[in-house]
Amino acid sequence: MGLSERFTDLREPWRPSHVLLAIPVALIVVIATVDILAPQDIRLGPLLVIAPALTASFAGALPTGGIGLLAVAAQAYIGRHIGVLSSRSMVVQIVALALLSALTVFFALIRERRGRELARVRSVAEAAQRVLLWPLPDRIGPLRVASLYLAAEDEALIGGDLYAATRTGGGTRVMIGDVRGKGLAAVGEAALLLGAFREAAHQHTGLPELAAALERSVARYEDDFESREATGECFVTTLLLEIPDEDHVVRMTSCGHPAPLLLGPGRSVRMPSLRPAPPLGVGRMGPTDYALDTFPFEDGDTLLLYTDGITEARDRGGDFYPFTERAARWTEGSPETLLNHLRRDLLAHVGGRLGDDAALVAIHRDDRTPPRHGRRPARASRPDGFHHGCGTTGPRR
Structure with a gap:
């Protein structure tokens, strides 16, 4: 494999959707940091669900699942850092975040499947039209x-x-x-x-x-x-x-x-x-x-x-x-x-x-x-x- 081919392989995964993944990652970091530094009566951890929901709007199920896991890990880290990881409230928040992330991944899978079906139908329709075209x-x-x-x-x-x-x-x-x-x-x-x-x-x-x-x-x-x-x-x-x-x-x-x-x-x-x-x-x-x-x-x-x-x-x-x-x-x-x-x-x-x-x-x-x-x-x-x-x-x- 030549140098140009290797350079192309390195560049291939770096697509606009991957660049956009920096946004939910940064959002998780910001929410977790603010939640740790905020007073105890202010909890921003539930907002972490925004990260996987945002990812599903531009990426597939796999990146969405990864961001969801990262959000759950951040919620667990917040609970451990403030010393309430085993509390009933924190456990409910972690479980709810995991379930919502899983639901987001499920709908992302459905969207991907329908997108593939639409692409196949469209390619067949275009091929049929180009027979005349x-x-x-x-x-x-x-x-x-x-x-x-x-x-x-x-x-x-x-x-x-x-x-x-x-x-x-x-x-x-x-x-x-x-x-x-x-x-x-x-x-x-x-x-x-x-x-x-x-x-x-x-x-x-x-x-x-x-x-x-x-x-x-x-x-x-x-x-x-x-x-x-x-x-x-x-x-x-x-x-x-x-x-x-x-x-x-x-x-x-x-x-x-x-x-x-x-x-x-x-x-x-x-x-x-x-x-x-x-x-x-x-x-x-x-x-x-x-x-x-x-x-x-x-x-x-x-x-x-x-x-x-x-x-x-x-x-x-x-x-x-x-x-x-x-x-x-x-x-x-x-x-x-x-x-x-x-x-x-x-x-x-x-x-x-x-x-x-x-x-x-x-x-x-x-x-x-x-x-x-x-x-x-x-x-x-x-x-x-x-x-x-x-x-x-x-x-x-």
């Missing part, structure tokens, strides 16, 4: 990509908002959507749509046909899993995009989802005019019911996709977040910088807590950089070129 790569063909997800539910990494991207022949297809509702209850529907998009994106030549295939998947989900009372209440607003590598255009099909912002140099912000169809799950729609809209997407432009958790966020006064105005401030930065600015600004606007899930995807066209495979922060790219996720979370609110 595949961050989008930072590069897809000629596109630089950044994504952000803010879940409204406490302890949740994802919710009902979703996005995905996949490479197709000579281009990239992107989807962003918003399941009705929020939190973990909507995760199953989001997972269904992500899986359907993964399969259908490579099987249909046009976005209207892709939208119709996703509609059929949502309809099957409703028929198989939704109750009769809930029929028609499950729907997903979705925006489908197709960005060719060579042509400087973007094709879009909207299923009730708002149009993205098109950011250009010089703080230029435009919103393409879309012909939206109803959300997925509202009606049995065919390919002819979906419109295909095409808009210029030049080198240096940035598409900013979002869900209504952004535009409908309110401050304490009830004012909506001025999304377009704020996005115009950071059009010159990279996609990552843009989303970082928007995240901080949005959370400041709402006071640190969102009322609904929110997702953002920034897609910047950069033809000057040679296309390469997207890099994943935590997972290698899939061999089929598919990337998806229910979001990349930012720091917790």
Whole structure:
């Protein structure tokens, strides 16, 4: 074992909880000293029970038991020093202190066991969520990509908002959507749509046909899993995009989802005019019911996709977040910088807590950089070129 490893081993036990143990120890010393020096009609020994009770608030059962024993020993020392150790009053005080210390240790054990159970449950939940939480790569063909997800539910990494991207022949297809509702209850529907998009994106030549295939998947989900009372209440607003590598255009099909912002140099912000169809799950729609809209997407432009958790966020006064105005401030930065600015600004606007899930995807066209495979922060790219996720979370609110 090297010197650095030995030094690490020496430092490992010295944790903040161990540092805090000095407080109950000092408390025992002070109480015992004052009790010995005080007049005989003033007895502070019963206050020693504060030491194990305080220890249980930040340490485990073993340190709490040690402090409890130290408190009992201090009480016995006080009795011996003042010559009343065998008196009935002192014996009762020592026994009561021992029982209270033991009770404190018992509750500390229960708290530790429940803490371990909660940690296991939380780790399983996080693992299950991260199965869906595949961050989008930072590069897809000629596109630089950044994504952000803010879940409204406490302890949740994802919710009902979703996005995905996949490479197709000579281009990239992107989807962003918003399941009705929020939190973990909507995760199953989001997972269904992500899986359907993964399969259908490579099987249909046009976005209207892709939208119709996703509609059929949502309809099957409703028929198989939704109750009769809930029929028609499950729907997903979705925006489908197709960005060719060579042509400087973007094709879009909207299923009730708002149009993205098109950011250009010089703080230029435009919103393409879309012909939206109803959300997925509202009606049995065919390919002819979906419109295909095409808009210029030049080198240096940035598409900013979002869900209504952004535009409908309110401050304490009830004012909506001025999304377009704020996005115009950071059009010159990279996609990552843009989303970082928007995240901080949005959370400041709402006071640190969102009322609904929110997702953002920034897609910047950069033809000057040679296309390469997207890099994943935590997972290698899939061999089929598919990337998806229910979001990349930012720091917790």
